[in-house]
Amino acid sequence: MLKTGVCSVTFRQESIATIINLAVQAELDGIEWAGDVHVPPGNPAQAAATAKKTEASGLEVSSYGSYYRTGAARHDYSFETILETALALNAPSIRVWAGEKESRHADASYRQRVADDAVRIASLAQEKGVEVHFEYHGGTLTDTRESARKLMEETSHPNLKLYWQPAVGQDLENRLADIKEIKPWLKHVHVFFWVVTERWPLLAGEKDWKHYLSLLSDTEEKRYFMLEFVQNDDKNQFLEDAEVLRTWLEEMKYHEL
Template identity: 45%
Template sequence: MSNFEPGLCTVTFRKMPAARIVDLAAEARLVAIEWAGDVHVPPGDMAAARSTARLCERNHLTISYGSYVAPPTDELSVFMGALETAIALGASNIRIWPGTRGRDSRDYGAGERRAVADAIRDMGAEAARHDVTVSLEYHPQSLTDTTESARRLIEAIAEDNVYLYWQPRPGLKLDEALTEVAHIGQHVSHVHVFAWDRNRNRFPLASAADYWRTILATFPVSRWTRRRFAMLEFVTNDDPAALLEDAATLERILNR
């Protein structure tokens, strides 16, 4: 049995209003939502943050904030604005992007990597003062676009309050995925769950149920000690009905 609980990333439904997303998450029996900072709860929009927090509270949904802060392109002052929004939202975790978005890790020099690590360390320390954790997106064209680069970065940051996410690159084979999580799993807070092929075509999660069941059941012990979420992302055809089907599959995968 996995220790992950089921959640949803709202980037899955960019055009859907927050209230409808919360209703859908409740119908799908999800327990957490990661709100997109580029559409549903923009940084600095305290009214949206507070109203969304109330919606989630009424439905007993734990909250994460999916920001698009990307140090060192974005400095500490930008992060502080996103953190303030996360606090108003009632988020216990804030996601950020490591390094300039759209830039491969191989293009960074040693000095640039140190600058990113230093910036993220400062962000993690500030968030800790408010009991908010910081997690780094694990994504192509970032400083976490390879497992080795991600490991080097998190070890260079060396801040107890900073963690990694994990998600498979589209089309990643199971044996490679297991190697990745074995390598960095001790630093992982949450995961993003989807079923894509290498061409980014989307499929029902049921088609990858064995893949995800194996990964989530064998995830290494992590230094993360809070509730842990496997968050659905980008369902087939952006269809709410597809989310309900995927959520049912995820519940079976997690043996809940």
């Protein structure tokens, strides 16, 4: 089931009400609420109020975007606090990062620490019916397809999944290879189009994204495609990108019939 959404950090300076209104105007399905700005950990009352406002507007909470780093030496918030907040938010999943080192700088001992903590938090979340998803991100153990696959095999936990997003600086061929490699664990997708590190309108990336979607759309699970990194943080551009994304996903659904 293909769903559309937005990461609230896309408009981190905006209020919760403004982001909800934008998502409704854009005819999206849900919102990934960010734990570093809109729904901070440790405030379940605010999280519950955000969930209520989101759902009252006809939207779903797609996930809770925490910045918990598995295996880190210190954390701003315990995972238990993050989980409590996610439950109050009615979030079905929590996004985390796989450590705080690039995979090329991680020895076996470090990888084991990251994996052990990931298994611990995945088990805690599973008891509450919440999934844990690693972001596919530079500077962590999911910065390459090889390391991401290895981490998923090292953890081997049914409650751990992966996001995907286009890696900075890679060509189309390598990005498609990334998707194929991590596909057994793939859950949600962050959607944007960059040329190197410059943000462009999503439509400019149509050729690439049609290739990505050919591999990403064949799922019976709920898979959110969440907009992020809008050009110039412009709301009108966001609305245009949302329309483009909705059109692409509708086309993919049609082709599957």
